[in-house]
Amino acid sequence: MIPEVQKLIGQFEGLNYIVEEELATVLLLTLKLQKPLLLEGPPGVGKTEAAHIISSYLDTELIRLQCYEGLDVNNAIYEWNYQKQLLSIKLNENSDLSVVEREHHIFGEDFLLKRPLLRAITAKDKPPVLLIDEIDRADEEFEAFLLELLSDFQISIPELGTIRSEHRPIVILTSNRTRELSDALKRRCLYHWIDYPGFEKELSIVRKKYPDLDQEVSESLVKFIEHIRSMNLYKSPGIAETLDWAHSLLVLHTQHFNTEYIDKTLGIILKSDSDIQQVRTAGVDAILEEIKS
Amino acid sequence: MPIFHHSRHEGFDEAIIGFSRYCRENDLDVGLSHTQEALRAISHGFAGDVQSLKFALKSLFCKRIEEHEIFGKCFDVYWGKRRHEYAHKVSNQSRSNVSKKANASLVMMGFKPDGMEDELVEDTKSVTGDSGIESLKKTDFSKIAQIDSQALEELADQLLRQLNHRLKRKLVSRKKGRIDIRKTIRNNMSTGDDLINLYRKSRKLEKYRLVLLLDVSGSMDKYSFFLLKFLWSLKNNLKNIEAFVFSTKLIRISDFLHQHQLDETLWRMSHETDNWSSGTRIGACMKDFNEKYAKRILNGKSITIVLSDGLDQGEPEVLSAELEKIKMRTSKLVWLNPLKGMEGYEPLAKGMKAALPKVGQFGSAHNLESLMELENILASA
Numbered sequence: 001m002i003p004e005v006q007k008l009i010g011q012f013e014g015l016n017y018i019v020e021e022e023l024a025t026v027l028l029l030t031l032k033l034q035k036p037l038l039l040e041g042p043p044g045v046g047k048t049e050a051a052h053i054i055s056s057y058l059d060t061e062l063i064r065l066q067c068y069e070g071l072d073v074n075n076a077i078y079e080w081n082y083q084k085q086l087l088s089i090k091l092n093e094n095s096d097l098s099v100v101e102r103e104h105h106i107f108g109e110d111f112l113l114k115r116p117l118l119r120a121i122t123a124k125d126k127p128p129v130l131l132i133d134e135i136d137r138a139d140e141e142f143e144a145f146l147l148e149l150l151s152d153f154q155i156s157i158p159e160l161g162t163i164r165s166e167h168r169p170i171v172i173l174t175s176n177r178t179r180e181l182s183d184a185l186k187r188r189c190l191y192h193w194i195d196y197p198g199f200e201k202e203l204s205i206v207r208k209k210y211p212d213l214d215q216e217v218s219e220s221l222v223k224f225i226e227h228i229r230s231m232n233l234y235k236s237p238g239i240a241e242t243l244d245w246a247h248s249l250l251v252l253h254t255q256h257f258n259t260e261y262i263d264k265t266l267g268i269i270l271k272s273d274s275d276i277q278q279v280r281t282a283g284v285d286a287i288l289e290e291i292k293s
Numbered sequence: 294m295p296i297f298h299h300s301r302h303e304g305f306d307e308a309i310i311g312f313s314r315y316c317r318e319n320d321l322d323v324g325l326s327h328t329q330e331a332l333r334a335i336s337h338g339f340a341g342d343v344q345s346l347k348f349a350l351k352s353l354f355c356k357r358i359e360e361h362e363i364f365g366k367c368f369d370v371y372w373g374k375r376r377h378e379y380a381h382k383v384s385n386q387s388r389s390n391v392s393k394k395a396n397a398s399l400v401m402m403g404f405k406p407d408g409m410e411d412e413l414v415e416d417t418k419s420v421t422g423d424s425g426i427e428s429l430k431k432t433d434f435s436k437i438a439q440i441d442s443q444a445l446e447e448l449a450d451q452l453l454r455q456l457n458h459r460l461k462r463k464l465v466s467r468k469k470g471r472i473d474i475r476k477t478i479r480n481n482m483s484t485g486d487d488l489i490n491l492y493r494k495s496r497k498l499e500k501y502r503l504v505l506l507l508d509v510s511g512s513m514d515k516y517s518f519f520l521l522k523f524l525w526s527l528k529n530n531l532k533n534i535e536a537f538v539f540s541t542k543l544i545r546i547s548d549f550l551h552q553h554q555l556d557e558t559l560w561r562m563s564h565e566t567d568n569w570s571s572g573t574r575i576g577a578c579m580k581d582f583n584e585k586y587a588k589r590i591l592n593g594k595s596i597t598i599v600l601s602d603g604l605d606q607g608e609p610e611v612l613s614a615e616l617e618k619i620k621m622r623t624s625k626l627v628w629l630n631p632l633k634g635m636e637g638y639e640p641l642a643k644g645m646k647a648a649l650p651k652v653g654q655f656g657s658a659h660n661l662e663s664l665m666e667l668e669n670i671l672a673s674a
Contacts, residue, residue, distance in 0.1 A: 002341030025339070025348035032337040033330055040358065082474035178589045179533075180548060186356040187324060193358040232584055 041194035044238015127167035508601030576611030605644025634659030
């Protein structure tokens, strides 16, 4: 491990984030090369969290654009506040302003609704972190537009002219792979695949978040989750579910992670009836036995 | 063929350039800009130790998780301590194996690779003549000779373009969306500032996703080649398609369908798939589909189409259960069976029997005309 990465991991840990060496290396590279980072992986493994890590590490603003099918330029970049413009025209009807001045007035910054991408580009003090979440849900047309933005970091608004970024934002894209992204977009990004965390990492995340939880209990909890993930379920539990489960133990003041407790609270980690049935058929007892041995 | 190893280069920068060439040779998509960025990464000190170098280059050179394995091998060989004498041969050998296999499967699918010109073509010429479009549309795929396939392909392409056009028109003429203030103001300028005529935003086209599962087992041999061509032209005309082939194993082929040349696509596909003309285990393949892909691919807007004759060697209960799962995730489940075109066909095969109650629509797929029925399926979705 090179010293810079080691330092970074240490700093992340100070901010209560556990980051593996590979992700830390890639994040460092993202900062150094100023290149967008594309994160892929199953749901619930902390892809979005990576953006939070960076933004709290740099102590800068996190601007998030959640993608969905039908996301268009108006919702991603900017829109004029038409209602306000109309009102303003009515109000200024009898003023002595010339036509040019009036036009200038209603197409000013006051009337501009900035959406995430424009906000990221016009950030004043320091480069913000721009998180483009679940890019695979957006349409291909939007992806093509994004390409243009990611290479130049400038946006043209017909009424105002071209707006260039003062600080190049740090861009993080996440995808659940509901579809393959275009090669052109991928070529412009660094790529990293986040998988479910290993035992050690997940345990340290639980320990970090809930230090009051008994060491032994957290170990068997994480092992149990790990076992369940290997069972080929309809929806495997992510890190968030693990943390919820750990939290539930604390809230319910339960000291023992036993069959009875697990059986009652399976709904915290499994969100589908067939999955719960599958785990019950396999036998909570049997799983507990297995992870102990 | 040069031996790729870092020790062959003088400086470290040169070694990096050599490595990106090596990766390119092994089909990783590494452009010049990537090499430059790799060099920049090195200047930032990422070459401090092997692990960091590997992680950094991996994030630069790989574009999908499937490439990680290739990259790992390349990296180990290139930056390994000892020069790997046979490094280049490894990939060569596997490539030649693959091409043998590909040729075999092309022949099997009714395709002749170069140097295998045959007399068959001569024979079939007389059969076609001016058979006319209408009869071609109605001809059973299993009875079409190779010479017709070109005409069939063109016809299929043409029909699909029309189909796509009609579908688009249907979608556009549906009701308009909410008021578009920008347009309203612009168009009402002539009335002073009173807004009289309202203009509406055109609603975003609802895109459905077509998920196709094609049976390529032995019993489907006569049809699978044409059905595959059909998938391919469908891909050209409709954007949002996911395609899979299955027999004893399920394989995703959506990425291959992106290629522009059909022959190339077929070659690449046989390169990656080795399940042509084997037995059929539909249930197990559907299970595989449910486990690996269904969550990502199926949603309320997807239409799932299974193209298979339903001759299953597996357990019918498994098939029934897995189809139920698919049905729950997708908006419509359609089964197209080429055998249905035969006179007096009844779904008696146990696989087909088990599947029928789960299927929303059961159609035939033995000629072009029956495939064009797809339009009605899509339009009513």
